[in-house]
Amino acid sequence: MDAGVSESSARRALCHPDGKKSCGACCGMYNHRISDEAALMARLVERTRAFRRDASIEDEASLRAFRARWEDPPEVKLLGELASCPFLGLLDGLDPAGRVGCLVHPLQNQGVDGRDCGVYDRFICEDYLCAAHAVLKRPEVELVIAAVPDSYLYGLVITNPRLIRTFFELAATERGAYPTGQELARDEAIAAARHFFELVRDWPYRDTDGIFGAVVPGEGLETTRRAHPAGDRAMEPVDTLLLGLGTRTLNDSELADARGCMQDAVSAFAAALG
Ligand code: SF4
Ligand code: SF4
Known part of the structure; x- marks a missing residue:
């Protein structure tokens, strides 16, 4: 949750792994009906500029006014009841290719903590760790960090451990280990791996709500499992990757193309493992 540069080594390892990229997913970065990269990063640029101009960490009233002005209303969010914090912004000036993070984190503000003015409070922000922390092994995390170049893609990939693990498992099956x-x-x-993860950025068969991968946002906080993109047709092992990419229901030729993309990526990765 905490999108600042925390002291915790677990958090540093996944949330802020290096000086180039970071994850802001649990602050609500992707919880918007328009979540393509250009629109999402443009919103972060605009919000960060406004924060620097209009808010002061020393002035709680200005933080509360900023939240009132910039917090997304439920109707523009994919999951209306899931918080989307307006204090998530850009940490490296206004560079959308740089790190995302908490604009009111004490490590960004000479020790002054403004997180109680956000959508949670400082304790939740500090303590939350997503499933990737428990599921992924260190070498798997290191591969993702090495393969993914920027924050937009990094947050989408690292919070989808099932996609990562399935990709590795399919390659393991192909090579026998x-x-x-x-x-x-x-x-x-x-x-x-970079070639495969780049598909997450702008997968052409992604459903309109496919940014959440295999999970379909419903009313409030409700989620359901995504319908299988193959519909009633026979399943194939790579279809788990298609679900993880948030793929919509496909016709026969689209399905063949999508499965071919997945199989090529898996085979290339298996071969590259030596
Ligand atoms: S205050 Fe907001 S942006 Fe900062 S860590 Fe908490 S949820 Fe994230
Ligand atoms: S979603 Fe997970 S990896 Fe991303 S900032 Fe939150 S706890 Fe860290």
Whole structure:
């Protein structure tokens, strides 16, 4: 949750892994009906500029006024009741290719903490860890960090451990062994994984709400599992990847193309593991 640069090593490792990118997913970064990269990053630029201009960490009233002005109303969010914090912004000036993070975090503000003015409070912001922290092994995380170049894509990938793990497992099945840490660190493996993860950025068959992957947002906080993109047709192992990419129901030729993309990516990764 905490999108500042926290002291916790677990948090540093996943939430803010390096000086180039970071994750803002649990602050609500993707919880918007228009969540393509250009629109989403443009909103963060605009909001960060307004924060720097209109709000002061020393002035609680200005933070509350900022929240009232910039917090998204339920109707523009994908999950109307899921919080989307207006204090998530850009940390490296207004560079949309840089890190996202908490504009009211004490480490961004000489020790002054404004998180109680956000959609949670400082304790929730500080303590929350998403499933990726428990599910992914360290070499898997390191591969994602090495393969994904920017914050927009990083937050989408790292919060989808099932997609990551399924990709590795399909490659393991193809080559007959789960990759070791050393194999995952190979330059060729990183390049092949990058090719696959880049599909998450703008997957052409993504449903309109597919930014949440295999989960379909409903009313309030309700979610359901996404309908299988193959419909009543026979399933194939790579279809789990299609679900993780938020794929809509596909016709026969689209399905063949989408499955071909997945299989090519898996085979290239398996071959790159050596
Ligand atoms: S105050 Fe908002 S932006 Fe900051 S860590 Fe909490 S939820 Fe995220
Ligand atoms: S969604 Fe997970 S990885 Fe991303 S900032 Fe929150 S706890 Fe960290």
